[in-house]
Amino acid sequence: MTQPATARRTAPFQWLALAIGVIYLLVGIVGFLITGFGNWVEHDHSQTLLVFAINPLHNVVHLLIGLLGALLWSRPGRARLFGWILLLGYGAAAVYGFVVVDDPDVNILNINAADNWLHVASAAAGLAIAVWPDRARGARRVDA
Numbered sequence: 001m002t003q004p005a006t007a008r009r010t011a012p013f014q015w016l017a018l019a020i021g022v023i024y025l026l027v028g029i030v031g032f033l034i035t036g037f038g039n040w041v042e043h044d045h046s047q048t049l050l051v052f053a054i055n056p057l058h059n060v061v062h063l064l065i066g067l068l069g070a071l072l073w074s075r076p077g078r079a080r081l082f083g084w085i086l087l088l089g090y091g092a093a094a095v096y097g098f099v100v101v102d103d104p105d106v107n108i109l110n111i112n113a114a115d116n117w118l119h120v121a122s123a124a125a126g127l128a129i130a131v132w133p134d135r136a137r138g139a140r141r142v143d144a
């Protein structure tokens with residue numbers, strides 16, 4: 001049985017966008033179980049999720065990224081937009097983190113070295129999502 005010409009297949013980069021979105025949503029939710037809802041910009045590296053330092057503001061960022069992934073994964077153009085957001089957002093977060101990691105006065109997201117490397121990996125995943133070849137659609141590009 002063949003699929004109708006209008007049927008869409010979900011591309012691997014879309015599944016990656018969804019997976020990253022769900023993971024970041026869960027990290028944001030679990031993060032609040034660890035930090036609570038007070039001291040939004042506290043710099044306390046003893047508050048960690050696995051080895052990653054967090055605070056309530058950092059949890060909100062994770063929730064927002066997760067929500068974007070969950071909302072944008074379903075269409076190729078939107079998934080690619082999420083990829084660009086990851087690349088730019090987490091690329092900037094990595095640069096910021098490498099600069100402020102040891103300065104509690106400006107490290108409002110409570111970023112540690114492990115966070116920095118996760119942000120680099122997240123930016124790389126964003127690049128992969130943004131430029132992943134869409135062989136299922138051939139040369140034709142379907143946006144939005």
